[in-house]
Each structure stands twice: as structure tokens, then as C-alpha cells.
Amino acid sequence: MPHAFLEVQLRYRYITIKLLLLTLFSSVSFIQAKAQDDLLDMLEQQDTTSQTQRVLATFKGTRIINGHSVELRTPSVLDFIISHRFGRLNSGAYEFFGLDEANVRLGLEYGLFNKVNIGIGRNSFEKTYDGFLKYKIIAQTQVVPVSVVLFSSVAINTLKSPDPERELDFSNRLSYTYQALIARKFNANFSLQLTPTIVHRNLVPTTRQANDIYAIGIGGRQKLTRRMSINAEYYYRLNPDPEPYHDSFAIGFDFETGGHVFQLHFSNSRSMIEKGFIAETNGDIYNGDIHFGFNISRTFDLRADKNKK
Amino acid sequence: MRSLKKIYLLNIAFILAFQPSFSQRYMSKSSEITFYSKAPMEDIDAVNTKGTSAFDVKSGNIAFSIPIRSFAFKNKLMQEHFNENYLESEKYPKATFKGKVTGFKEEGGVQNVSAEGDLTIHGVTKKIITTGEFEFKEGKIFLKSSFPVALQDYKIKIPKIVFYNIAEVIDVNMGFEYTKAN
8 A cells, every 4th residue: 555655656756857847948948939039029120111112013914904004114114015806706606706806906115214104006996096104193002092193195096087088187186085093902912993084085076975075994903813813994984975885894814924914804895095995985795795805915124234144 | 736836936937037138139230131043044133131130149049030022123023023923022021030040159250150940931931050150340240141942942832834934942142230239
């Protein structure tokens, strides 16, 4: 009996010593880790850089789909954008569901200054040339809730006059677009843009059409993976023409691979300039008048000292 | 059971008693971190001067905090991709290191030291051991170190389509200048 008691007592003492050593040992390493964490915490507290840092990449490209996004190219970067809009999907197998009938816009955009981009383009639809200027006035940060970019463009329709006897004046071929692009990147994946717009047409075919069309665009993107997002865009006209024009709607995907952005989309608009798709979209989405299209953007750095060997 | 309680009390006392005596801190005054990626098509390099560090000369404990967004590339589009697609700096804004430096003496001249600790990049923590140079001079400490970072270790994925653009192992170089903290 006493022998067994002694054994229990010894065993108890053995456990106690083991515990003592274990806790002592762990508290030493705990102090060590804690001291290192303290150092790191101290560094974090000093850091104030994140407050004023501009939000990056609200959208992947300089277009949401048809319309411009708040994204600008940085100085000396040239962006070459090739866009296609095909014919209507509901045009049937004879037209290969619209693919036989392509219209193209070739565009160049350039980062002139830190906050200013300029661009030119030529759209085969209505043989239109366009030039634009984008100016970033507000950049979103932790403190500032939105980015704001002012956009202004002029487009020249160079189609031959339908009446060979009466040539159109140059000024009658012009139209202008003014937009405020207001966007917020809500988180790494979701961004939304509101785009109040005025389109001014120097000449309209009938007196029943207003020269100025007011519209509000709403567009957004949701990233699906790090390199792919789904985008959508809608322009609501406040004073639509009585002609059978419709509000522009588009939905598509962005794919980004290094220096390229591929955008594939479906839209009821054919034109790729603001006056065309905002004021004069003639596809009726409920009728299936939908065009497949894409934008391909390739950027080039034009500075002399590039990173290339 | 009473003795168990005693052990814990003893330990707590031990923790409290030893903590203050450990610190004699140096803070970084200026820093430069560069990395270099050498690949067949393109050499990519970036510089960051916004990194901070604290060093405790008594214990050898050291900590670094590096804001990812502050890496400056010549090609700004590359910088955007670096943040958006590779390092995901919105989710993981900092790279950190905490560990211990060994093999130094508080005296003049250049000394070879080694450091061991946890390096966290892109939300992934790895134990690393690396070497560097320490120099105590006029109340300052100068630190230099360079080490390789294998992108795969930190779950930084390079898509197949641009694989040729980026090296799989990046060389990181850093230099820090410390002054005594009050």
C-alpha cells in the first residue's frame, strides 16, 4: 500500500516538473515572438502611406464596353485599340449571324500628361473620324470616395451626301459629346461608374429631333478571376428622339494578359463613337437585334529607356 | 493543484519582468529595396524606398514592413499588373519579416550576420534563413542583404501565357540605415 502511494506521488511530482519546464520553455519563446510582434506593430502604427494612395485599376481598360471608363494611360504610353462590331445575330445563317458584316474602329490613345489622355479613331460605320480628350480631375483614395474624369470628343461624319447636288457643309457633319465619368472601385472586384452625358449634333435630319441629347450612363464590372471580369453598360436617354432609336445596352467579358486587354461583348449598338451609340442606337434588344463585338487593346511604352534589353 | 497555479503565476511574473529589459531599439531612417527579374524576353526591376524596419540590439529581434504599392516600376502598366494580378496588394498590402539577427557585436566594422524568421509575402508566411552585412558606424547601423524569393513559395501565380516574361525566382536586395530610437 505505501509503495503504491509513493509511486503515485512520484509520478505527480514528475508531471509537475515536466509542466514547469514546458511552460517555462514556451513562455521564453512566447516572449521572443511577442517582442518581434511588438516591433512589427510599432512599424504598422507609424505607417500612413495607405491613406493617400490612389486606387489602382478601377477598370481593366479605357472602355467599359462601348463607352469610356475612368482609366487613363500613363504618360508616354500608347494604346492601340482595334474594335469590331458585327451585324445582327438575328440576321440568320445567310449572313452567318452577323459575322459577314463587320464594322471596324481603329483607335490610338496616348498618355500626354499625368492626368490627360488624347485619342483619335476612325469608325467604318458612317465613315466617322473622332478625336477626344480625357482629363482626370479627382482620383479615388482611402479618403476620396470617387474618381472623376471629364471627357470631350468631336466626331466627323464623312459619308457622301445622299443628294449629289447638295453638298453638306463641314460644320453640319460635326457632333460633340461631353461626359463626366464618375466611378468608384468598391472593392478589389466590383467597380461602378455613372456617366452624365450631353451629345450635341450640329445637324439633325428632321426638326422633330433635338440637337442636344441628354443621357445618363451606368456601367460596372465584377471580376470573376484575377484576369477576367464581366462588364455591363447602359445609357438611358432623358430626351430621346422620336425616331425608332433605343437606349444602348451592352454586356461582355474582359480578359487581360499582360499588355493586352480583350473585351468580348454583345450590344444593341453598332456604332463605336458616343454620338452613335448613345443617341442613335437602332437595335431593339427585345427584337433580338444584338451585335457581337470585341475590343482588343495593346499598349506600347514609347519612352527611350524601356525595360527591354 | 496549488503548485500548478504557482507555476503559472511564476511564468506570468517571468514574462512581465523580462519584457522591458529587452529593448534597445533602432528605427530605420532610410531604406531601399529593389528586386530584379531576369527572363528571356524582359528584365523587370522595381525600387521601393518606403520600407520601414525596427531592430532591437539587445535581443537581436528585427522586423520589416514593406508596402507593396510603393514598388516603382519604369513601366507603369507593369506596376499595375504587379499590384492587381500578382501581389494582390489590395488584399495583402504589406510584405513583412519578423525574426532574429545573430552573429553581430556592437562594434565598428563590417560584420557578416545571419537572420532567421518569418517572411510574409502575398499572405503566405515562410520560415527563411538569410545572410547579410551589418555595420555599426557613428551611432548608426547599416544593413545590407540580398536573398532569392521563389514566386511559387508565396503562391504568386504567373499565367502560362506570359510565362516567358517573368522569372520564377526573383532576387531581392535591400539596404537599411538605422538610428537609435528614443
